[in-house]
Amino acid sequence: MSESVSVVDVAAHAGVSLGTVSNVLNRPDRVAPATRDKVMRAIRELGFVRNEAARQLRAGRSRTIGLVVLDVGNPFFTDLAKGVETTAGKSGLSVILCNSNEDNDREQHYLSLLQEQRAFGILITPVGKVTPTMDAIRRGGTPVVLVDRGSTRRQCSVSVNDRVGGELAVAHLIGQGHKRIGFVGGPMSINQVSERRAGARAAVHAAGLPDTALTVIETPRLDVASGRDVGDRLAALPVRQRPTAVFCANDLLALGLLQDTTRRQLSVPGDLAIVGYDDIEFAAAAAVPLTSVRQPRAQLGQAAMELLLEEATDPRAHQHRQIVFEPELIVRESTAR
Amino acid sequence: MSESVSVVDVAAHAGVSLGTVSNVLNRPDRVAPATRDKVMRAIRELGFVRNEAARQLRAGRSRTIGLVVLDVGNPFFTDLAKGVETTAGKSGLSVILCNSNEDNDREQHYLSLLQEQRAFGILITPVGKVTPTMDAIRRGGTPVVLVDRGSTRRQCSVSVNDRVGGELAVAHLIGQGHKRIGFVGGPMSINQVSERRAGARAAVHAAGLPDTALTVIETPRLDVASGRDVGDRLAALPVRQRPTAVFCANDLLALGLLQDTTRRQLSVPGDLAIVGYDDIEFAAAAAVPLTSVRQPRAQLGQAAMELLLEEATDPRAHQHRQIVFEPELIVRESTAR
DNA sequence: GGATTTCAGTGAAACCTTTCACTTCTGTTG
DNA sequence: CAACAGAAGTGAAAGGTTTCACTGAAATCC
Numbered sequence: 001m002s003e004s005v006s007v008v009d010v011a012a013h014a015g016v017s018l019g020t021v022s023n024v025l026n027r028p029d030r031v032a033p034a035t036r037d038k039v040m041r042a043i044r045e046l047g048f049v050r051n052e053a054a055r056q057l058r059a060g061r062s063r064t065i066g067l068v069v070l071d072v073g074n075p076f077f078t079d080l081a082k083g084v085e086t087t088a089g090k091s092g093l094s095v096i097l098c099n100s101n102e103d104n105d106r107e108q109h110y111l112s113l114l115q116e117q118r119a120f121g122i123l124i125t126p127v128g129k130v131t132p133t134m135d136a137i138r139r140g141g142t143p144v145v146l147v148d149r150g151s152t153r154r155q156c157s158v159s160v161n162d163r164v165g166g167e168l169a170v171a172h173l174i175g176q177g178h179k180r181i182g183f184v185g186g187p188m189s190i191n192q193v194s195e196r197r198a199g200a201r202a203a204v205h206a207a208g209l210p211d212t213a214l215t216v217i218e219t220p221r222l223d224v225a226s227g228r229d230v231g232d233r234l235a236a237l238p239v240r241q242r243p244t245a246v247f248c249a250n251d252l253l254a255l256g257l258l259q260d261t262t263r264r265q266l267s268v269p270g271d272l273a274i275v276g277y278d279d280i281e282f283a284a285a286a287a288v289p290l291t292s293v294r295q296p297r298a299q300l301g302q303a304a305m306e307l308l309l310e311e312a313t314d315p316r317a318h319q320h321r322q323i324v325f326e327p328e329l330i331v332r333e334s335t336a337r
Numbered sequence: 338m339s340e341s342v343s344v345v346d347v348a349a350h351a352g353v354s355l356g357t358v359s360n361v362l363n364r365p366d367r368v369a370p371a372t373r374d375k376v377m378r379a380i381r382e383l384g385f386v387r388n389e390a391a392r393q394l395r396a397g398r399s400r401t402i403g404l405v406v407l408d409v410g411n412p413f414f415t416d417l418a419k420g421v422e423t424t425a426g427k428s429g430l431s432v433i434l435c436n437s438n439e440d441n442d443r444e445q446h447y448l449s450l451l452q453e454q455r456a457f458g459i460l461i462t463p464v465g466k467v468t469p470t471m472d473a474i475r476r477g478g479t480p481v482v483l484v485d486r487g488s489t490r491r492q493c494s495v496s497v498n499d500r501v502g503g504e505l506a507v508a509h510l511i512g513q514g515h516k517r518i519g520f521v522g523g524p525m526s527i528n529q530v531s532e533r534r535a536g537a538r539a540a541v542h543a544a545g546l547p548d549t550a551l552t553v554i555e556t557p558r559l560d561v562a563s564g565r566d567v568g569d570r571l572a573a574l575p576v577r578q579r580p581t582a583v584f585c586a587n588d589l590l591a592l593g594l595l596q597d598t599t600r601r602q603l604s605v606p607g608d609l610a611i612v613g614y615d616d617i618e619f620a621a622a623a624a625v626p627l628t629s630v631r632q633p634r635a636q637l638g639q640a641a642m643e644l645l646l647e648e649a650t651d652p653r654a655h656q657h658r659q660i661v662f663e664p665e666l667i668v669r670e671s672t673a674r
Numbered sequence: 675g676g677a678t679t680t681c682a683g684t685g686a687a688a689c690c691t692t693t694c695a696c697t698t699c700t701g702t703t704g
Numbered sequence: 705c706a707a708c709a710g711a712a713g714t715g716a717a718a719g720g721t722t723t724c725a726c727t728g729a730a731a732t733c734c
Contacts, residue, residue, distance in 0.1 A: 004397070006720050017684045022722055032682060047473070052453040053399065054720035056390035057689050060341065072415045072434075073618075081409060085436065094450055097409075097434045099422065113431055116389040136384065224618050255622045281410075281561050282619040285592045287626070343690055354714045359692055369712060391690035394719050 005048045014042035025050065056118065061142075064094050065308065066114040068107060068124040070190070071223065072099040074252055075280040076297060077125075080147070083301025084123060091309060093120055100127055102190070102221055108133060115140070121308040123147050128189045130155070143311035147304045148295075149191050151322060156311060158304040158323045162192050165293040165327035166199020167206075169247045169275040170214075172291070172329055174207045176337060178245040178273060184230050184257065185249025186218035193222070193249045196277065200247055215243050222249060227256020231264060234272075245273035245335070251280045254290055258334070262287050273335040289332035296325050342385045351379035362387065393455065398479075401431050402645065403451040405444060405461040407527070408560065409436040411589055412617040413634060414462075417484070420638025421460060428646060430457055437464055439527070439558055445470060452477070458645040460484050460638075465526045467492070480648035484641045485632075486528050488659060493648060495641040495660045499529050502630040502664035503536020504543075506584045506612045507551075509628070509666055511544045513674060515582040515610060521567050521594065522586025523555035530559070530586045533614065537584055552580050559586060564593020568601060571609070582610035582672070588617045591627055595671070599624055610672045626669035633662050 007025075011018040016035060023031050024039040031039070042048075056062045067084055069077040085095045098114070100107035104127050111133045114122055121143040124134070130146070138144045138155065146157035173181055183200045185193045197216065204214045217233055219226040227248065234242060248254035254276030261268055268274055268288045276283055279294035303323050311318045344362075348355040353372060360368050361376040368376070379385075393399045404421050406414040422432045435451070437444035441464050448470045451459055458480040461471070467483070475481045481492065488494035510518055520537045522530045534553065541551045554570055556563040564585065571579060585591035591613030598605055605611055605625045613620055616631035640660050648655045 004720085007722095008720080018721090019684055019686095019723085020682085023683080026722075030682080035682080047477075049449075049477075050453050051394070051455065051720050053390045053393035053455060054689090055722075057388070057394055057691090057720080058722045060689075062390065072409075072418060073412060075410060075412070078409045078415065082436070094433075096431075099419070112386075116387050118388065118390060140384075140386075224622070255619065259622045282592065282622070285561070285596045285619070285623055287622060287624050289624070341690090344692095345690080355691090356693085356714055356716095357712085360713080363692075367712075372712080388690055391719090392692075394690080394721090395692045397719080 004051070005046045006051070007048075010039065010042045010046055010048050013046055014039045061118045061120055063092060064096055064117065064119055065305075066096050066098055066110065066117075066119045066122045066124075067147075068098045068100050068110050068114075068122065068126075070100055070102050070125050070127065072097065073223065074250070074278075075282065076250070076278040076295070079280075079297035080301040083298035084305045085301075086298075087302045087305035087309075100125075102127055102187075104128060107131075111137065115142070118142075121145070121312050123304050123308060125149055126191070128191075141315065143308050143315070145304050145308045145311070148300060150324060153320060153322075156307045156320050156322070158300055158307060158325075160295045160300065160325045160327050162195035162327075163199040163202065165277060165295075166196035166201075166247070167203040168199075168327060168329040169196075169277070169291075169293050170200040170203035171206070172331065173245040173247065173273060173275060173335065174203060174209070176245070176269075176273065176335055178243075179209065180213060180215070180241065180243045180245075182215045182217055182234065182243035182246035183249075184217045184219060184227070184246050184253055185222065186220060186226075188218060190222070196247075196249050215241070217246075219253060222252055224252050224256035224259070227253035227258075228260045230257050231260030235264070243272070245269075245275070247275045247277075249277055251276035251278045251283045251290060251292055254292070254334075255282065255286055258287055258290070269333070269335050269337075275335055279330050284332065286334070288334045291332045291335040292330050294328045294330050300325065341388070342383045343388070344385075347376065347379045347383055347385050350383055351376045398455045398457055400429060401433055401454065401456055402642075403433050403435055403447065403454075403456045403459045403461075404484075405435045405437055405447050405451075405459065405463075407437055407439050407462050407464065409434065410560065411587070411615075412619065413587070413615040413632070416617075416634035417638040420635035421642050422638075423635075424639045424642035424646075437462075439464055439524075441465060444468075448474065452479070455479075458482070458649050460641050460645060462486055463528070465528075478652065480645050480652070482641050482645045482648070485637060487661060490657060490659075493644045493657050493659070495637055495644060495662075497632045497637065497662045497664050499532035499664075500536040500539065502614060502632075503533035503538075503584070504540045505536075505664060505666040506533075506614070506628075506630050507537040507540035508543070509668065510582040510584065510610060510612060510672065511540060511546070513582070513606075513610065513672055515580075516546065517550060517552070517578065517580045517582075519552045519554055519571065519580035519583035520586070521554045521556060521564070521583050521590050522559065523557060523563075525555060527559070533584075533586050552578070554583075556586075556590060559589055561589045561593035561596070564590035564595075565597045567594050568597030572601070580609070582606075582612070584612045584614075586614055588613035588615045588620045588627060588629055591629070591671075592619065592623055595624055595627070606670070606672050606674075612672055616667050621669065623671070625671045628669045628672040629667050631665045631667050637662065 151157035276292040279292040283290040483494035613629040616629040620627040
């Protein structure tokens with residue numbers, strides 16, 4: 001049971017004032033060693049545990065930062081989270097990982113929650129547009145950094161150039177001789193998806209191919225199951241229009257599609273070349289090792305966390321910054337000639 | 338800026354007492370509709386956001402439950418987390434996902450953190466033994482449920498029968514004619530790993546094979562990189578002793594090993610048959626689709642959460658329970674004849 | 675040796691919510 | 705019509721921490 005022990009109890013037990021106990025906890029150097037030991041012993045003997053809620057109440061903000069991602073099931077985001085967490089830990093902050101699941105309502109729900117908790121700051125990959133809630137939170141003095149998503153001057157963001165990523169992927173496919181290319185991804189309301197598509201378009205144009213060379217296949221989500229379903233839709237196309245290569249907006253889709261393609265006894269890359277995006281660890285271990293656009297996941301998380309700290313530490317002097325990393329194409333068998 | 342608005346401000350603005358504002362927030366039916374609207378309007382106009390810290394301080398415990406897992410990068414745990422989160426959400430609880438990273442110190446760190454936060458409850462897959470801290474937390478009145486790990490009568494747990502899982506896997510390999518089998522996994526201090534190995538041993542004995550038929554290869558971690566390193570160690574064994582099949586303690590190891598095996602131009606299952614564990618989504622999409630022992634991940638999370646709620650709701654009447662699920666072998670090409 | 679600084683420690687106030695015993699008022703009952 | 709019940713609303717107290725202006729005592733300075 002140990003009916004919650006407070007600093008007052010510790011103070012009484014150690015024969016000092018409660019202010020001294022607080023000093024032992026927060027500025028041990030301001031307390032004489034003998035007293036410090038006495039207090040420490042009392043803490044141990046009573047099994048005192050600091051009450052974070054009371055602490056927060058006093059401080060006005062918590063020591064927790066919220067990381068809102070589109071899908072915890074996607075290794076891209078867990079790797080990102082690791083980067084964030086490591087950096088946050090160094091400053092004594094903890095991270096609460098929130099899974100919006102590509103759903104606006106859930107995103108909103110988590111934002112409210114974080115607001116009520118007086119989060120130290122928020123890192124978010126928004127499902128759609130930057131919402132009024134996010135603006136309200138920032139106006140309330142809580143730093144909000146956009147992750148994996150560029151932004152305008154008015155807020156901090158860390159992203160990878162998705163347009164370039166799309167271009168790299170599709171230019172590579174065109175270089176391999178493909179003339180009919182599919183773009184697989186969705187929903188288009190997710191910024192990264194539409195940017196990657198824009199990059200794909202740009203590559204098609206740059207190569208002098210007609211608009212029709214790019215077939216867009218929109219998926220409901222960015223997961224393996226959606227990727228699997230794409231097989232049917234490709235098969236339904238008349239052979240003359242059917243892409244000979246596809247660029248998937250992430251590796252999960254690519255792996256799903258690859259699975260379905262294999263099930264249909266089609267060869268990759270012979271019958272269909274596939275490029276993914278993110279270069280998650282499983283991409284290299286796939287049935288056919290996947291060509292993929294690599295993003296510096298952990299650095300992305302680290303950079304975002306650093307921007308957040310910067311803004312939190314000195315909000316007055318802070319200048320919003322936009323950090324953009326460059327993606328890199330990793331070529332593997334799924335697009336070999 | 339909006340210098341934090343409190344219930345007092347709302348009350349003043351709406352021309353009611355602060356008690357009424359609290360009633361509007363917590364028991365709207367006790368307040369006359371007209372008053373309710375007045376208060377709601379004030380809340381909106383002032384942009385009032387409940388301070389969760391103050392709320393918690395009053396309530397004595399938070400509305401957050403801690404889920405401590407071995408590796409967020411392992412899809413097994415993110416699927417588990419989804420199950421936990423869905424169930425928690427229905428009761429208005431949120432989940433904070435903590436990654437112990439198979440490290441005792443980090444585990445301890447997160448437990449202290451959760452203790453300071455007066456977590457509503459804790460779900461944990463312990464790195465090693467059940468520690469004094471966990472016992473202390475439970476004695477302090479916070480429910481602790483062991484996940485993916487059996488236990489004695491003295492605490493709640495939800496697990497999958499790892500011994501049976503190990504038996505299934507190895508019995509299957511023996512059934513395919515293999516006489517020299519490897520067990521890959523570690524560290525052995527992780528309970529699931531040693532249980533799976535025990536199951537493997539049992540299967541070897543049951544088949545009347547000698548102890549030496551099972552070669553144990555201990556890995557430092559349960560991740561893809563460790564799996565990749567196993568290839569070297571296998572290759573280093575004299576051919577007569579080298580296993581013709583291995584059972585990996587999880588799919589990450591299996592995928593890593595598969596990757597390395599492919600790199601060495603060895604065929605799976607021809608030169609080496611591989612069985613994994615967990616049946617994560619990527620197992621089916623692997624270079625050679627992986628035979629794996631499936632665990633009911635989401636149900637595991639759900640059941641754990643339900644036990645936790647049960648214990649939290651009525652600690653007096655609560656009887657600790659141990660729920661054990663049965664694993665299932667999913668056979669794919671990596672062990673085909 | 676008196677004035678000043680430093681050190682160690684004190685305790686009240688503030689942070690914001692929820693609860694609960696209490697007051698007022700209106701409408702009902704015998 | 706007196707007595708009562710129920711509904712609506714009130715406001716002080718409690719919950720645990722940190723901060724900060726403050727006191728006493730010891731050490732330092734000229």
